[in-house]
Amino acid sequence: MRGLASHPGARGLDDDCAVIELGGETLIVTHDAMAEGVHFLPSQDPADVAWKLVASNLSDLAAKGAEPLGVLLGYQLAEDNARFVAGLGEVLAHYHVPLLGGDTISASGNQVLGLTALGRATHRPVPSRGGARVGDGLWLTGPVGAALLGFEAFKGGTGDSLAYRRPEALLRQGQALAPLVTAMMDVSDGLLLDCRRMAEASQVTIAVDRGAVPIATPEARRDEALVWGEDYQLLFTAPANTRFPLGVHPIGEVIQRDTEPVLLDGRAPAGSLGYEHR
C-alpha cells in the first residue's frame, strides 16, 4: 500500500495491520496479495502456496499480539484447485482459524491471490513498529536464513524445507510478548530492512550486533541471512532489563537517531537491506 499511502483517505499505512476500536475490543485487520511468478513459483505445490498465504497474514497478526478470528480469501481459479483447497484446509486447521468468506473469480493469466486476516488484540496498547525507545534492547525470536536455504533446496531439487514451504506464524509468542514490548513486527522482507522500517517508524536508530543474530545458514553466509525474508520471526524492542517468558535472542539496541537508521556493528550496512516491494 505504500504507493497509495499519500491518499487523503489513507491512514495507518506505515504498518502491516489496521487497528480498529470496536465495542470495547480492538480489531486487527491485515490484507496481503500474492502473485504467481512474483511471490510464488508456478512449480510450487498449490497446497504450500495456500499455507504461506495464510501463515504470512497470520504472522502480521502475531506481531500485534492478536488472536485470529478468521480469514477471507480472494481466489483466482487455476487449473488445479484441489491442492490449494487441501493446503488451505491444513493451514486453517493447524491454526484453528475459520474461513469466513471471500470471493472466487475466473480470469486468465498469472494467478493472483489475496487474503484478509482478522484478529482481536489480546493486549492494549497494541504493539506497533513505532514504539522503540532509545535505550531499549532489540530481540529476535529465532534464526533467520532458514527460508533462504529452503528456497535454494527447492530450486535446486536438493531437499525439502518446511521453513520455506510452510513457515510458522508465531501467534503464541506474539501474544506472550505483546505486554512486554515497546515495538514489534514480523521479519518478512529481511531482518535489516525490517529493522530500518522499525527505526523510521520510531524515529530512532537501531544498532544491530551482527554476530549476535541467530542464523540458520553456515557462518559464511551470515550477511545473506540478514537480508533474506520469509522467516517470519518476530523482531521487537523492550526495556533492556526485561525478562521474557520464552527463549529470545538479544541482537542489538535502540540508540538516538543517527544519520543512518540502521547500524550493523556500528556502520551502515552495505548493499540491499532486504526485499523491497513496489
Next chain:
Amino acid sequence: MRGLASHPGARGLDDDCAVIELGGETLIVTHDAMAEGVHFLPSQDPADVAWKLVASNLSDLAAKGAEPLGVLLGYQLAEDNARFVAGLGEVLAHYHVPLLGGDTISASGNQVLGLTALGRATHRPVPSRGGARVGDGLWLTGPVGAALLGFEAFKGGTGDSLAYRRPEALLRQGQALAPLVTAMMDVSDGLLLDCRRMAEASQVTIAVDRGAVPIATPEARRDEALVWGEDYQLLFTAPANTRFPLGVHPIGEVIQRDTEPVLLDGRAPAGSLGYEHR
C-alpha cells in the same frame, strides 16, 4: 467462494458477508475480487473501476444494514495507477470511508483487484438472505436495468451512464430498512437469480409479479432488465403490511416452497436468471 464452500473450515459462505460478534458489536466483513477482462474492461477508466470495486463491496454492507468502518485494498499495479487512485479517493470521500490498509503488488498479466470492506451492524439481528417467511411481501428499492443501458452506451460509445460507471451503494436505505425486513440482499447478479438465492437460503418460493418490477429500460426489454446485474438495488422481504420510511416498490410475495424456487407471474422463468459466477 462457492467453489470452496465445502471446505471444513468454511462457514457463512451462503452469504456475501461474514458476521462476527466482537465485544458487544457485530462486525460485518466482505471481500470481492475483480479481474480485468472479466469484471471490467481494459478500456474502462480506472477511476470508474475503483469506484465500482468499492461501491459493490459497500453494497454488500448496505444489505446488512451496516455502517462502513473502512476498506483494505489488494492492488495489482497497472501502467496507469494515477486514475485508479483518483477514483479511489472520490469513492472513499463520497461514502466517508477510510482506506485502512492493504497490499500493492507488481505482477504481469491481467490486473486483479481485491477489496475487503468492514462495517458494524446498526441493527441486530443482522438481515440475511435466509429469513424470508411465507406470507411476507417482496420489495425492491428502485429500478433494475439502468446498468444494462449504461453498459451498452459505454460499449457503443453512444452515451455516458453513471449507473454503469459509478453505481451507488444504498447504505442509508439499508440502515433504514434493516429493523423492518425479514431478509435482505443486494441485487448484484440479476434480480431473478438473486431472488432464487434468497428463496434457497430461506427454503421458500419467491413469486415475482413481472409487471410490478420497476425497470429503467423500455418496456420491450423488461425480461432483460430482470436478469441483468450491477444495479445494486436492495431486495428484501417483510411482513405484508409493513410501512417503510422510504420509497420502495412491492414486486411480489413469499409463498410455500414449490418445485420452483422462483416464479414469474406464476410460472418458472425461461432462460438464464442472471450472471452466474464460477
